[in-house]
Amino acid sequence: MHPSLFSLPAEPGRESEDACAIGDGLAVVVDGAGLPKSSRRGCGHAVAWYARMLAEAFRVRLEARTTMMTDALAAAIAEVTAAHSDTCDLGQGSPSATVAAWRVVGDHVEHLVLCDASIVLIGADGTPREITDDRIDAAVERRAAQLAADAGIGEAPAEMRFAALDQMRNVEGGFWCAHTDADAAQRALAGRTPIAQLRAIVAASDGGTRGFQKFGAHSLDDVAALAADGRLAEIAAQIRAAEDAAGPLPFTKPHDDIALVTATF
Structure with a gap:
């Protein structure tokens, strides 16, 4: 059994900040956080x-x-932290990422999710279950609202929201992602499922799930059916069509990198 992979950058000609790595019975999706340079000013390396x-x-x-x-x-x-700690001042900011991965071990499939990337387990009867950690949205909204209130303004502007993101990353009461602190990995959501109970499994960046999470392009059931049939490009096409139809939205990327890796059993 070998994974099937689909990746699409947010814009033509632009390097994707999603990365995939696959092996015999395993797959990894890493969704690099597309933050402004000010949030990673200590590091000269790109998010990609x-x-x-x-x-x-x-x-x-x-x-x-x-x-x-x-x-x-x-x-x-x-x-990765050690690979650039001698050349970069990581205390002043570094790229970060979310992670979704799965691997086959014996007669089970193990999965891991760190932050708002997703694993979708598709049951033998076709019923899907998404595993993701959405604490980032609530934590950032809460902190941004506090910063705005302290400043005596109604709604937090973009720079204040980015500050909230930095302040809530990898702290108690915040959210957890891959950054420079290896201990954050222990906060990941992990589990295992008997292969006999599954039709397929999907690892996705949040660009690959925004179709049903944000834009109403399709349902989770629709995504599961397409993924189980290996029709990953169709999922991406539906996401792009919904993004284009929605037009500009506040604090939302018009398009996002898409990464999907699936396997059927």
């Missing part, structure tokens, strides 16, 4: 570089089936 490095480092460690997925991710984060 961080995503690629982390995806490959995580994939290599997942090959050892006796290593827990959270431990493999922690080691991968530590490796």
Whole structure:
């Protein structure tokens, strides 16, 4: 069994900040956080570089089936941090990312999600279940509202929301993602499912799930049916059509990178 992969950048000719790494019975999706340079001013590396490095480092460690997925991710984060800690002032900011991964171990499939990337488990009867950690939205909205209130304004502007994002990353009461702190990996959502109970599994960046999460392009059931048939490009086309129809929305990217990796059983 080998994964099927589909990736599409947000804009033609632009490098995707999503990265995928696949192996024998395993897949990794890393969604690099497209933050302004001010939020990663201590590092000269691109977000895409961080995503690629982390995806490959995580994939290599997942090959050892006796290593827990959270431990493999922690080691991968530590490796990438060490790779540029001598050349960059990471205390002043660094690229970060969300992660979704799965791997086959014996007669089970293990999964891991860190932050708002997603795993979709598609049951043998076609019923889907999405696994994602959406604490980021609530944490940032809460902190941004506090900053706006402290400043005596009604709605937090974009720069204040980015400040809230920085302040709530990898702290208690906030949200957890891949950054420079390897211990964040232990906050990932992880589990395992018997293969006999599954028709397929999908790992997706949040660009690959925004069709049903934000834009009403399709339902989770629709996505599950298309993914189980390997029709990943159709999922992406529906997302792009819905993004275009929606037009500009506040604090929402008009288009996002899309990464989807699936396998059927």
